[in-house]
Amino acid sequence: MERTNWINDHEFLDSKLLSLQGVTLYLLSTGRNAWHGTWSERYRRDAALFSSFNAAKASAEKSRNRGTTFEIEQFPGLAFYSVAGVVALVEFHSKQSFGKLKLEEIGVRLKIESTMRDAIAPFTEATTEFWMQPFPSESSFVGVKSDLAEEFEPLPNPSYLKKWGSVASGSNYYLGWNEKNKPAETPIMRILGVFTDQNHFIDIAESDKVLASARQEAIEKRRSSEEARIKFNEASIYLSSILAEIDLDIDQNHEEEEDA
Secondary structure: OEOOOOOOOHHHHOOEOOEEEEEEEEEEEEEEEOHHHOEEEOOHHHOEEEOOHHHHHHHHHHOOOOOEEEEEEEEEEEEEEEOOEEEEEEEOOOOOOOOOEOHHHHHHHHOOOOEHHHHHHHHOOOOOOOEOOOOOOHHHEEEEEEOOOOOOEEOOOOOEEEEEEEEOOOOOOOOEEEEEEEEOOOOHHHHHHHHHHHOOOOOHHHHHHHHHHHHHHHHHHHHHHHHHHHHHHHHHHHHHHHHHHHHHHHHHHHHHHHHO
16 A cells, blocks of 8 residues: 545545445554664654555565664554445544544535545644644544555454564664553544444445445456566566576687687
């Protein structure tokens, strides 16, 4: 998954909300040893969001530099689904994630068949219409958009989330990770309750059927893309070997000509 800006993705924003789910997301942030042994942490605004711990670890491995330490933290999130994709969101600067939302004001936005634009808006920016003061900062909202083949972990029950700090044992070894638990304070279950109440008279089973069909299509598309990527890599390796043989033959011919 990549953190993307969907402001101009009108196809996605104009698509209709089909489902809302509570999920566990993984936030990766970095820090560095600064001057005189002090510690400097990269502002979380630059953090990356992932659907699994393994994906977050893999990203950390790719970003390793001397003196850099990583932190991976689970956060409770919301996943908004439409036939055009899924967007997953967290709000992490508040002690209680999404705790200052005015739940009584967001209900109409969470009706099935609302546009994704309307459904997502209250969860991506703090305004007096939907949030109590003091507002979370703009940088506390982090989201990712993906195709429907993406799989998310459900929220844990009881709501204890985890946090890991990286431990380096040398550049020739993978990072180690120290783990600890943290209590999760979030009204996400109440938000999901608002979604259920708003759609009490709607045939949710029909929406689930449409979503399941679109998800299967996305899975098949992703599988086909992966198969095409593998075949392309195999062809590239084969072509490289052929070119290497040709170059070797040319070098040998040149040597024979020089000897002659």
